[in-house]
Amino acid sequence: MKKPKLTAEIFTFPHNGKHVIYAPFRHVMILANDTTVNLLVDIKDGTFKKTGTDEEKKTIEILREKGIIDGEPEKHPLSPNSQEFHPTAVTLFPTNQCNMSCIYCYASAGEARPKNMPWTMAKAAIDMVAENANKLNQNRFSVGFHGGGEPTLPWSFFTKCVEYSKELGKKNGKKVTCSVATNLVFTSKQVEWIIKNMDSLSISLDGTPDIQNIQRPLANGKGSYDIVANNIKILDEAKFNYGLRSTITKLNVLRLKEIVSLFLDEFNPRSIQFEPLFLCGRCQTTNVEAPDAKVFIREFLKASKLAEKKKMKLSYSGLRLGGVTSTFCGASGSNFCVTPDGNVTSCFEVLEKDDPRSQLFFYGIWKAKEKKYEFWEDKRKYLTSLNAENISYCADCIAKWHCAGDCLAKVSYTSDVEGDRGSERCWMNQEITKRKIKQMFKKPPKSQSFEKLILSEDVDIAKNIKVREKYHVK
Amino acid sequence: MSNKGKPNYRIKKIQNVKNLARPIVNAVVELKKPNLEMHIEPPPKGGAPDVCTGNPMCYCVGVGDCSCDMVCSCDSVCSKDPACSCVGHTCTCEGYCSCDGHCGSYCSCDTVCSAYCSCNWDGMCDCNFVCYWY
Numbered sequence: 001m002k003k004p005k006l007t008a009e010i011f012t013f014p015h016n017g018k019h020v021i022y023a024p025f026r027h028v029m030i031l032a033n034d035t036t037v038n039l040l041v042d043i044k045d046g047t048f049k050k051t052g053t054d055e056e057k058k059t060i061e062i063l064r065e066k067g068i069i070d071g072e073p074e075k076h077p078l079s080p081n082s083q084e085f086h087p088t089a090v091t092l093f094p095t096n097q098c099n100m101s102c103i104y105c106y107a108s109a110g111e112a113r114p115k116n117m118p119w120t121m122a123k124a125a126i127d128m129v130a131e132n133a134n135k136l137n138q139n140r141f142s143v144g145f146h147g148g149g150e151p152t153l154p155w156s157f158f159t160k161c162v163e164y165s166k167e168l169g170k171k172n173g174k175k176v177t178c179s180v181a182t183n184l185v186f187t188s189k190q191v192e193w194i195i196k197n198m199d200s201l202s203i204s205l206d207g208t209p210d211i212q213n214i215q216r217p218l219a220n221g222k223g224s225y226d227i228v229a230n231n232i233k234i235l236d237e238a239k240f241n242y243g244l245r246s247t248i249t250k251l252n253v254l255r256l257k258e259i260v261s262l263f264l265d266e267f268n269p270r271s272i273q274f275e276p277l278f279l280c281g282r283c284q285t286t287n288v289e290a291p292d293a294k295v296f297i298r299e300f301l302k303a304s305k306l307a308e309k310k311k312m313k314l315s316y317s318g319l320r321l322g323g324v325t326s327t328f329c330g331a332s333g334s335n336f337c338v339t340p341d342g343n344v345t346s347c348f349e350v351l352e353k354d355d356p357r358s359q360l361f362f363y364g365i366w367k368a369k370e371k372k373y374e375f376w377e378d379k380r381k382y383l384t385s386l387n388a389e390n391i392s393y394c395a396d397c398i399a400k401w402h403c404a405g406d407c408l409a410k411v412s413y414t415s416d417v418e419g420d421r422g423s424e425r426c427w428m429n430q431e432i433t434k435r436k437i438k439q440m441f442k443k444p445p446k447s448q449s450f451e452k453l454i455l456s457e458d459v460d461i462a463k464n465i466k467v468r469e470k471y472h473v474k
Numbered sequence: 475m476s477n478k479g480k481p482n483y484r485i486k487k488i489q490n491v492k493n494l495a496r497p498i499v500n501a502v503v504e505l506k507k508p509n510l511e512m513h514i515e516p517p518p519k520g521g522a523p524d525v526c527t528g529n530p531m532c533y534c535v536g537v538g539d540c541s542c543d544m545v546c547s548c549d550s551v552c553s554k555d556p557a558c559s560c561v562g563h564t565c566t567c568e569g570y571c572s573c574d575g576h577c578g579s580y581c582s583c584d585t586v587c588s589a590y591c592s593c594n595w596d597g598m599c600d601c602n603f604v605c606y607w608y
């Protein structure tokens with residue numbers, strides 16, 4: 001008989017005196033003993049010798065059934081480099097000004113000389129993505145707006161861009177998706193306009209009133225919670241599509257469960273995202289502190305359980321066990337973002353030419369005279385090469401196909417994109433991924449019946465019991 | 475708390491085997507694959523333009539209107555989410571995305587989620603876990 005062959009990329013780590021064997025592309029995690037790990041090593045090295053025991057036969061059978069041995073070749077995500085660059089989505093950064101003064105603002109918005117995007121620059125970018133959609137025969141294009149500053153602050157510019165995009169879509173028979181990341185400091189009339197014209201919002205809200213008012217005060221120093229909460233309620237009445245995003249600092253890290261409860265009791269978001277503070281921008285002058293990594297992991301997983309009970313998925317960008325990806329985000333050469341100065345950047349966080357990271361992320365420029373964008377394809381291609389297939393530091397990491405080398409802006413801030421990428425965030429992403437995997441191996445309590453668990457809405461454990469019953473496992 | 479060197483989770487031989495000398499698999503957790511079955515509605519008889527009848531993923535709405543939104547492999551996502559559309563046989567969602575932790579970036583289910591998970595309204599991959607205990 002043919003020798004078994006390892007056909008899955010696998011990672012392993014110890015857990016409760018055993019080992020977790022994780023095959024991300026097979027979507028399978030196995031808990032097994034030392035000998036199973038050694039058996040896999042032997043299969044990998046081609047030194048496996050059959051002993052013929054029942055346990056061995058059963059183990060081989062399970063490994064084969066799950067595609068870890070003798071399976072079809074694995075399908076890896078498409079490398080962005082394999083695609084020609086004809087963006088059908090643009091993100092505009094209309095201004096560096098803001099009506100708030102968040103204590104950790106990565107862009108230190110409102111401090112520098114005011115810059116606002118001219119209409120011709122925005123129009124050309126919108127025209128280009130619409131034209132690309134035509135060329136590629138796609139039935140839609142997207143226009144997004146993001147900070148630097150608050151993107152809706154130049155309100156007439158912002159509404160003009162959205163209305164023009166929708167009009168252009170109508171003319172070309174395309175669907176147009178318009179979205180914005182906003183602080184939601186609006187008048188009720190503006191909220192009404194948003195409901196009528198936008199497709200989705202990502203709203204920054206850091207938690208309870210006391211937290212929000214400390215971390216995200218208005219530019220005049222007053223609290224912002226009441227304005228934001230009132231506006232979210234208007235969105236809820238209209239059943240509008242939005243997500244809430246909170247920045248987690250040392251101030252609110254111990255209150256994540258409370259924040260989840262507040263968000264789900266008071267509002268009706270489609271998603272909740274918690275991101276630990278990364279020290280940069282205004283943090284240097286306000287001395288706000290990032291949460292301790294261990295504390296963030298512990299509190300996030302607790303809050304995540306609470307959210308799941310309330311049928312909400314809590315997300316953190318470094319924990320993406322659900323899918324596989326070769327890039328952390330579009331900063332690896334697929335984002336088309338335009339700054340108020342007319343620089344084309346792939347990163348939402350690197351917007352200024354005097355930021356040393358602009359050398360990495362800027363890959364084009366607006367040519368005002370010619371009224372067109374010039375792209376530097378070699379620079380963009382280099383960005384696309386920074387993906388999980390090629391990052392040597394991440395080659396053997398368990399989170400390789402989930403965090404995919406992590407946020408390039410943060411990596412390039414503290415370490416070397418091509419070399420040693422070790423950082424606290426890197427450690428955190430590995431640990432939180434392992435903790436989440438370990439959670440999945442939580443054995444169901446024997447005393448609880450399936451029906452009781454269904455009633456208590458602990459469906460995951462209930463499913464587990466059902467499976468145990470099916471396999472007659474005691 | 476930063477890394478002590480390059481992370482390495484590759485399998486390697488365990489020298490002092492502590493537990494049973496025979497291989498034992500204690501449990502398997504498997505990602506539940508979403509239902510990728512096709513929901514193809516045949517075009518109504520007569521009046522359907524060639525482009526519609528020629529494409530098994532499309533069907534006719536009214537007279538002469540061809541719609542492909544309701545009939546792709548990710549039907550439950552594509553038909554409900556205004557940010558998703560069918561490209562060939564794939565449901566592609568270009569919407570506001572939080573799966574990369576960067577507000578406002580765009581992703582598509584087919585590359586980010588691979589073929590195995592479904593895509594939420596915001597481009598986040600949604601996969602369920604099912605646990606089998608041996």
